Amino acid sequence: MKIGHIIVPAGDLDAQLAFYSALGLTTKFRDGDRYAALTDGAVTIGLADASQQPVPGQVVLTVQVDDLDALLVDRPEIPVEVGPHERRAVLTDPAGNPVVLYERLPS
Template sequence: MTNEFTLRGVMLPVENLDTALHFYRDTLGWTLRFRDGDRYASLDAGGTTIALAAPVEQPVKGQPALLVKVRDVSRAVVALSDAGVDIMLDPVNGPHEVRAAIQDTAGNIISLYTPLEAAAVSGGLDV
C-alpha cells in the first residue's frame, strides 16, 4: 500500500458530550485538547488520544473506532477495497478532515482520516 497507516487514538461513542467530558476530563483528569461544540472532543490520556464522538460524528453509530491517520483517504479506501476490506463509510468531508471507515476481519471499526489542510495539498478533497 502507498499510504502510511498511523494509529492516533481511539474514538468512543457518547450520547452526551458534556456528561462524557465530566467523566473523562473532570473525574479521570485527562486534558482536553480540542472540542467542536456538542459533536466531538479529544483528550490527552497520558500520551494516547481519546476522542469522544456524539452520534453525528460516529463513523458507525454506537461503535468505538481506532483513529488512523493516512496521507490520502480516498487512495487508502481504494487500496483497501481492492484488498477485500469491508468499507463501512466511503470518504466524506467532515468539518476538520476527510474521513472514511473500514472494518477489520474481527468486525472492529477503523476510522481513516486526513486533516483538511493535508487533504487540500494532496488533492483528496474531491471525494
C-alpha cells in the first residue's frame, strides 16, 4: 500500500500548472486540458478537470493497494469501478473526506 496521488480539481489547468510550478513542483505529464501530474519527487498532485475527478469538486487522496477485493471484503456495498489502467473504489474517512483505493491492472 502506498499513497498514489492527491487529485485537485482544476478549472483552469494552465493557471493551476503555473501556480504549482512556481512553488517548485515539476510537471510529470499533461493530458490536454483534462489532467496534469506534478511532483516534488515523492508526492504526486494530479490537477483534474471535471471529467477526471473521482469525486467532483473535492480534493481526493488516492491510495494504491495490492488487493482491492481483500480490503473491501467486509464492505460489499462499495462499488468497484474498472478504468483503463486500474480498478478503484471510493470510500470516505470518518470526517467525510473522499479516499480512492485503487489496484493497477496488469499491463
